[in-house]
Amino acid sequence: MPGHTKCVNPRDRLRAVSRRVTDPAEVLAQEATERVVELVVNALDVNELAARIDLNALLGRVDVDAILKKVDVDALLDRVDLNALLARVDLKPILDRVDVNEVVQQIDMGALIEKTDLGAVIASSSGGMAAEALDAVRSGAVGLDGFVDRWVRRVIRPKQPWPAAPPALLAAQAEP
Amino acid sequence: MSARPARGDLVSLQGHYAGAVTRFAGYSIDLVVSTAVFALALGAISWGVRVITGHDVSWNRSNIVVAIIFVLWQFVYFGYCWAVSGRTPGMALLGIRVVRADGTILPPKQAVLRSLVFPLSFLLFGLGFIGILVQHEHRALHDLIAGSAVVYSWDARAAQLRFLARQAEVPAVGIPSPAGARPDPAS
Numbered sequence: 618m619p620g621h622t623k624c625v626n627p628r629d630r631l632r633a634v635s636r637r638v639t640d641p642a643e644v645l646a647q648e649a650t651e652r653v654v655e656l657v658v659n660a661l662d663v664n665e666l667a668a669r670i671d672l673n674a675l676l677g678r679v680d681v682d683a684i685l686k687k688v689d690v691d692a693l694l695d696r697v698d699l700n701a702l703l704a705r706v707d708l709k710p711i712l713d714r715v716d717v718n719e720v721v722q723q724i725d726m727g728a729l730i731e732k733t734d735l736g737a738v739i740a741s742s743s744g745g746m747a748a749e750a751l752d753a754v755r756s757g758a759v760g761l762d763g764f765v766d767r768w769v770r771r772v773i774r775p776k777q778p779w780p781a782a783p784p785a786l787l788a789a790q791a792e793p
Numbered sequence: 794m795s796a797r798p799a800r801g802d803l804v805s806l807q808g809h810y811a812g813a814v815t816r817f818a819g820y821s822i823d824l825v826v827s828t829a830v831f832a833l834a835l836g837a838i839s840w841g842v843r844v845i846t847g848h849d850v851s852w853n854r855s856n857i858v859v860a861i862i863f864v865l866w867q868f869v870y871f872g873y874c875w876a877v878s879g880r881t882p883g884m885a886l887l888g889i890r891v892v893r894a895d896g897t898i899l900p901p902k903q904a905v906l907r908s909l910v911f912p913l914s915f916l917l918f919g920l921g922f923i924g925i926l927v928q929h930e931h932r933a934l935h936d937l938i939a940g941s942a943v944v945y946s947w948d949a950r951a952a953q954l955r956f957l958a959r960q961a962e963v964p965a966v967g968i969p970s971p972a973g974a975r976p977d978p979a980s
Contacts, residue, residue: 755888759945761814762811762812762813765812765926766812779929779930781809781810782810783893783942784896785895786808789808
């Protein structure tokens with residue numbers, strides 16, 4: 618073309634030639650590598666490999682203290698949304714597994730009343746002197762019942778022990 | 794021998810057959826209450842008649858009409874109370890109640906039957922009541938006929954808690970508790 622000088626860098630030609638050679642070679646190498654990896658993974662028995670790993674020895678080499686020192690627990694807890702976590706917990710099956718009656722049986726009510734204000738609450742809600750007198754009368758009558766009953770049994774000497782309560786009430790008492 | 798059982802024993806007595814002393818005490822209270830109510834009713838009637846008619850009415854114990862009304866009133870008093878709640882005021886005070894022989898709630902029909910056959914236990918010098926002492930379920934003659942039994946119904950555990958609460962309050966008001974005043978709850 619007149620008035621136009623065309624300058625060609627001889628290295629460009631070389632680069633173009635080498636790119637034409639190296640690009641297919643790179644693709645080929647990539648495919649070969651993927652194939653090899655696939656073959657190796659398929660050939661590996663991961664379970665057997667895991668079985669051969671001595672996790673105890675591995676964990677023995679881990680300095681847990683050092684890891685824990687690096688952990689900012691406060692920051693971790695700040696990131697935990699406990700409300701959301703508790704909202705996901707279904708408490709009903711957990712509570713169903715708890716035997717509340719057994720728990721209550723283990724409570725020492727005497728000590729509880731002595732050490733807390735529960736005694737004052739009960740005393741203030743129990744009718745005061747009237748309830749106290751009624752308890753005393755009933756307790757006395759029950760005591761005399763037992764006294765008379767023991768003497769009667771001593772005299773007549775029953776061959777079999779007498780039932781303490783009607784069957785339905787006995788069954789109700791036996792239930793936890 | 795102490796006549797008073799440990800409070801721990803009382804806790805386990807709810808639902809057990811009631812003994813003779815408690816039942817007799819309950820009946821005595823009922824007799825006083827029912828007779829007092831009857832006397833009050835007669836007095837009210839006398840007062841009403843005198844106000845309305847101006848005539849004085851005197852009730853004589855030997856009057857057969859009064860005796861019959863009194864007996865009927867007794868049936869109503871006991872029968873109604875047993876049918877409605879299984880207990881009379883006297884029984885409620887002593888913490889006992891009437892149930893069926895198996896321990897379930899006494900139906901009204903059975904309660905009425907019990908009140909009707911109740912007088913039978915008074916026959917032959919009250920021999921019908923001997924069953925409360927010697928029968929293995931502490932059932933009197935009228936109980937056996939009506940298919941009923943009497944059990945403790947008061948919550949001795951609540952009584953024990955009240956007792957402990959009162960004892961716990963004593964030091965709080967500055968009065969020293971006497972030694973040995975607190976029963977051992979575990980006994």
